[in-house]
Amino acid sequence: MTTRRPRPTHFIAVPLHTNPTLRTRIAAFQSSLLSASPPIRGLDPSITIEPIRFHLTLGVMALSEEPTFPEMTVSPDTRTVSTALALLRSLKPRLDAILDTDGGEHADHAGLQVVLDALDIMRPVPAAGASDDVWADVLYLAPRETGVDGVKLRKIADCIERTFKEAGYVTETRPLKLHCTVLNTSKRRPARARGRHFCYSDILRALAPATTPTLHPPVPFAVPAPAPASTTIRTADTTTATKTLPPPPAPVPLARALALAADPTPAMETPVLVHELGLWAMGSRAPDGAYVSCGGVPLGGGGVRGIVA
Numbered sequence: 001m002t003t004r005r006p007r008p009t010h011f012i013a014v015p016l017h018t019n020p021t022l023r024t025r026i027a028a029f030q031s032s033l034l035s036a037s038p039p040i041r042g043l044d045p046s047i048t049i050e051p052i053r054f055h056l057t058l059g060v061m062a063l064s065e066e067p068t069f070p071e072m073t074v075s076p077d078t079r080t081v082s083t084a085l086a087l088l089r090s091l092k093p094r095l096d097a098i099l100d101t102d103g104g105e106h107a108d109h110a111g112l113q114v115v116l117d118a119l120d121i122m123r124p125v126p127a128a129g130a131s132d133d134v135w136a137d138v139l140y141l142a143p144r145e146t147g148v149d150g151v152k153l154r155k156i157a158d159c160i161e162r163t164f165k166e167a168g169y170v171t172e173t174r175p176l177k178l179h180c181t182v183l184n185t186s187k188r189r190p191a192r193a194r195g196r197h198f199c200y201s202d203i204l205r206a207l208a209p210a211t212t213p214t215l216h217p218p219v220p221f222a223v224p225a226p227a228p229a230s231t232t233i234r235t236a237d238t239t240t241a242t243k244t245l246p247p248p249p250a251p252v253p254l255a256r257a258l259a260l261a262a263d264p265t266p267a268m269e270t271p272v273l274v275h276e277l278g279l280w281a282m283g284s285r286a287p288d289g290a291y292v293s294c295g296g297v298p299l300g301g302g303g304v305r306g307i308v309a
Contacts, residue, residue: 005171006062010081010294012088012160013280014056014114014153015272016180017290022116022270023051026141028261030182036206036260042135042198046189049181052289056114056143056178058160058277059170079169081294085279087167089297091159095277098155099300111299112156112274113149116141116180118251121200133201134248137186140179142251153178160277204249207260275299 017023030048033040066080099112121136144150157178164170188194258266276296284292 008060008282009063010084010279010281011060012058012164013278013291014058014112014157014274015276015278016054016056016114016116016274017052018274019270019272022272023054025258025261025263025270026054026182027051028263029257032261033183033203033206036202038202040199040202040206042185042196043183043202044188047183047185047187047198049184049187050289053291054180055280055291056157056180058157058176059164060172060282061164061169063169077168081279084164084169085295087163087169088160088277088279091163092297094159095156095297096300098152098159101152110273110275112153113271114153114274115144115149115269115271117144117254117269118142119182119254119257120179120251121248122177122179124200124248125197127197127199133199134204135197136200137184137197138181139183139198139200139203140181141254143178143180145178156277200249204252207252207256 033043034045034048036043061079061084063084064078064080066082118141120140120142121134122138122140123136124134125137127133127135143153145154157176161170161176165172183198185197186194188196255267276298278293278296280291280293286292
């Protein structure tokens, strides 16, 4: 019998909701998509992610309840919020060392600067019919991973992911993809409609009707081969045929996306200065709509807490 993975309860987050200017600009972009004409197929307000919940995920984990009584015996392998926080905070010297290398705008230990600069989808999904349109379930903003500060972001992310994997907290085997989700069909309401995708090609047409984006190589996926017309018997051996999805377009510069929202300065970057990496409760909601933080590790220590506008 296959053992199911425990349901994730917490994740390590790079908060991106602390910059009100960024929240306002992305909210305007989301609104422009919802009001696009012609309408974007598969898009409705329920799949938009509130800017107050924006973040980058560095690792997802399933944590056990804390012991109810101090005298309770707990296995050394038990992983709880307190043990996860202890491990996260133990990394502070290494994280600060990364921040202090190679100079950069915030090498004074004020924090980690993150810039979102591209719009992309997780992967195309199969859609009914023979259309060449690209459909998807997740639209996200990608952080810059080049330049001094972008490299620091990736090094910090890799350090945390590697440490938590080695300690058995994170069991994900896929490479860590840094992303800030903007649309997600898993949030669709009512729940019975969650299998419905959105048309990314419609979004691209709304962004730049006269532009044909550069394409990546086609992405194949397996679909059941049709049964022979002479039989209606299903056998245990199921053959598959390969159908080729329309190739996914290249990532879109964020400035181009913001132009759709009539942003007066779409090319202006809106970096976020991150002062703390948090351990957040999965699916939680604070009174202001943000995730509930269980604690975290401060980054640096020489700067004044605040934002970069």
